[in-house]
Amino acid sequence: MIRWLLIFMALALSARAQDRVVNIYNWTDYIDPSVLADFTRETGIKTRYDVFDSLETLEAKLFAGHSGYDIVLPSNEPSFSRLIKAGALTPIDRAKVPNWKNLDPVLMQRVESSDKDNRHGAIYLWGSIGLGINPDRIHAVAPDAPLNSWALLLDPKWAKQVAPCGIIMMDSAIDVVPSVLRYLGRSPDGATPEDFDAVSKALMAIRPYIREFASGGALEALATGQACLALDYSGDVDQAGARAREAGKGVNVTYVVPKEGAEIGFDMLSIPADAPHKEEALAFIDFVLRPDIMARITDATRYPNAIPATRALVKTTLLDDPNVFPTDAVMQRFFTIGPSTQAADRARTRLWARFKAGN
Amino acid sequence: MTAATRRWVLAVPTLWLILLLVAPLAIVLLIAFATPADRIPPFSLGFTLDNLRLVASDPLYRDALLRSLRVAGISTVICLVMGFPAALAIARAPSRWRNALLLAVMLPFWTGFLMRINAWIGLLADDGLIVRLLGTPHLLYTDTAMYIGMVYTYLPFMVLPLYARLSRLDPTLMQAAADLGAPPWRVFLRVILPLSRPGIAAGAALVFVPAIGEYVIPALLGGPQAQLIGKVLWEEFFSNRDWPTASAVAVWLLVVLIAIPAVVMRAAKVPPKR
Numbered sequence: 001m002i003r004w005l006l007i008f009m010a011l012a013l014s015a016r017a018q019d020r021v022v023n024i025y026n027w028t029d030y031i032d033p034s035v036l037a038d039f040t041r042e043t044g045i046k047t048r049y050d051v052f053d054s055l056e057t058l059e060a061k062l063f064a065g066h067s068g069y070d071i072v073l074p075s076n077e078p079s080f081s082r083l084i085k086a087g088a089l090t091p092i093d094r095a096k097v098p099n100w101k102n103l104d105p106v107l108m109q110r111v112e113s114s115d116k117d118n119r120h121g122a123i124y125l126w127g128s129i130g131l132g133i134n135p136d137r138i139h140a141v142a143p144d145a146p147l148n149s150w151a152l153l154l155d156p157k158w159a160k161q162v163a164p165c166g167i168i169m170m171d172s173a174i175d176v177v178p179s180v181l182r183y184l185g186r187s188p189d190g191a192t193p194e195d196f197d198a199v200s201k202a203l204m205a206i207r208p209y210i211r212e213f214a215s216g217g218a219l220e221a222l223a224t225g226q227a228c229l230a231l232d233y234s235g236d237v238d239q240a241g242a243r244a245r246e247a248g249k250g251v252n253v254t255y256v257v258p259k260e261g262a263e264i265g266f267d268m269l270s271i272p273a274d275a276p277h278k279e280e281a282l283a284f285i286d287f288v289l290r291p292d293i294m295a296r297i298t299d300a301t302r303y304p305n306a307i308p309a310t311r312a313l314v315k316t317t318l319l320d321d322p323n324v325f326p327t328d329a330v331m332q333r334f335f336t337i338g339p340s341t342q343a344a345d346r347a348r349t350r351l352w353a354r355f356k357a358g359n
Numbered sequence: 360m361t362a363a364t365r366r367w368v369l370a371v372p373t374l375w376l377i378l379l380l381v382a383p384l385a386i387v388l389l390i391a392f393a394t395p396a397d398r399i400p401p402f403s404l405g406f407t408l409d410n411l412r413l414v415a416s417d418p419l420y421r422d423a424l425l426r427s428l429r430v431a432g433i434s435t436v437i438c439l440v441m442g443f444p445a446a447l448a449i450a451r452a453p454s455r456w457r458n459a460l461l462l463a464v465m466l467p468f469w470t471g472f473l474m475r476i477n478a479w480i481g482l483l484a485d486d487g488l489i490v491r492l493l494g495t496p497h498l499l500y501t502d503t504a505m506y507i508g509m510v511y512t513y514l515p516f517m518v519l520p521l522y523a524r525l526s527r528l529d530p531t532l533m534q535a536a537a538d539l540g541a542p543p544w545r546v547f548l549r550v551i552l553p554l555s556r557p558g559i560a561a562g563a564a565l566v567f568v569p570a571i572g573e574y575v576i577p578a579l580l581g582g583p584q585a586q587l588i589g590k591v592l593w594e595e596f597f598s599n600r601d602w603p604t605a606s607a608v609a610v611w612l613l614v615v616l617i618a619i620p621a622v623v624m625r626a627a628k629v630p631p632k633r
Binding site for chain 2: 054056057059060062063064065082085086087088173210212213342345346349350353354356357358
């Protein structure tokens with residue numbers, strides 16, 4: 001009896017040892033799916049791929065502990081730095097990630113303010129938060145509206161005119177409030193009661209003109225022409241534009257980096273401290289940091305990466321796309337945000353709940 | 360049954376209650392007194408009344424709770440108005456039909472709840488069947504859509520207890536009232552309705568109590584203005600990672616949920632015979 005049990009256990013264990021898996025938790029529409037298949041083919045490690053649509057969702061899972069994920073992709077601020085502070089991420093063993101050398105040192109230095117010496121993560125993709133617009137539709141309802149400014153959305157005068165063709169607000173306090181502060185001429189990191197009051201007033205003034213709050217959902221509405229203005233991530237808008245062109249129904253979508261400035265965020269390949277498959281996670285990071293693989297990811301997602309060698313490998317149409325490879329003039333308009341405190345989080349999310357409820 | 364066996368038999372449900380009701384509630388209470396922190400899990404234990412005080416004083420939570428009570432109340436009334444005739448009809452139907460009709464009431468449970476609500480999204484959308492056939496204005500993500508979802512989901516919980524009560528009413532009482540000259544509306548108001556009060560109370564409690572905390576239907580069918588207490592709680596927990604405040608909301612919600620049925624059940628006792 002005991003012998004049978006031992007044999008059974010040995011079989012079960014060997015089956016588990018052969019079944020190497022990596023559990024990945026990534027943003028929606030943020031990879032070339034064939035990359036996962038190629039990873040499994042080359043390494044024999046299976047992938048289980050799951051998606052989140054906002055930093056809030058990601059943090060909710062990770063802060064509860066035992067998420068079961070091996071690879072997560074938090075933005076450098078505020079999530080990545082907060083997770084490091086909470087001890088929720090494991091330092092990366094670079095000896096097992098030879099392709100680390102492909103990373104752009106200049107960009108990696110930009111995230112050192114969130115992660116000293118870049119111990120906990122490598123840049124996967126990065127992007128900015130700005131406006132997705134359908135210039136034709138907006139022009140039809142508001143001929144004089146400024147298409148290059150946050151005022152298009154945040155000035156009630158213009159929002160009211162644009163509202164009939166559909167305005168969508170990203171449903172994430174963390175990602176919206178800094179841009180509103182910037183538009184109001186305040187520090188994007190501002191967290192005083194006066195700062196939040198000003199943001200609240202500005203948002204409430206445009207609340208009647210917002211059709212929908214979308215988490216990861218503006219892509220579809222922009223691509224189909226159901227909405228003409230959305231506060232959204234750069235690559236999302238670019239993907240919407242590409243889908244609209246493919247559909248060939250005359251819907252035109254472009255991304256705008258407002259002249260007042262746009263927040264940029266770096267999404268970091270990182271490994272939770274309690275990840276069950278750390279070796280496999282390191283193998284996955286090494287795989288996606290290969291220039292040929294990363295070029296395919298940028299091709300599919302239209303987000304810039306941090307591997308300079310991909311420039312020679314991506315689709316040539318993307319090279320002229322200022323959203324994928326921003327010009328120096330656009331780079332000047334980007335700003336980053338710093339860490340946030342618990343009290344500021346509370347005030348910000350309370351403000352957001354009121355804004356959504358509209359009272 | 361000896362005293363010892365009885366104790367053993369009672370131990371099982373008692374253990375069950377402690378494990379699945381008392382223990383989780385105790386944990387929620389514990390977290391409601393803790394302080395939020397950047398760690399895993401995201402709070403540090405302690406004793407502060409700040410969370411409970413914040414939830415009690417911030418109009419955000421009070422408004423959400425009041426809105427939830429109103430939505431649950433209106434849904435209950437609509438369910439009652441729609442469910443009563445249905446239950447009465449089933450109770451009066453020929454016995455060979457009755458089981459089939461009851462089955463029809465319960466049939467929706469054979470499909471997943473989320474799937475059915477998602478089907479409503481398709482039906483209520485701008486290019487969906489209802490808007491196109493009836494020519495109604497925009498429906499999806501409005502209060503109307505939310506009420507349709509609520510009534511659709513909770514109607515069986517009203518019909519079944521009403522049926523259970525109505526099917527046991529003694530038909531001779533109705534005949535006697537009619538023989539004594541009462542028109543049908545008076546038979547209904549003076550005989551059927553008072554006798555079915557326990558059924559109404561049971562149905563109303565089964566609809567009202569879960570409807571207050573309902574999260575999925577307002578989130579999927581209602582608009583962003585539908586900030587109900589269940590959604591606010593969810594957001595404190597999942598969007599704000601603020602477990603102590605979420606727990607404080609849960610504690611206050613529980614207080615209300617215990618108080619309301621207690622009052623309803625008291626009012627629902629069958630009136631003493633005159």
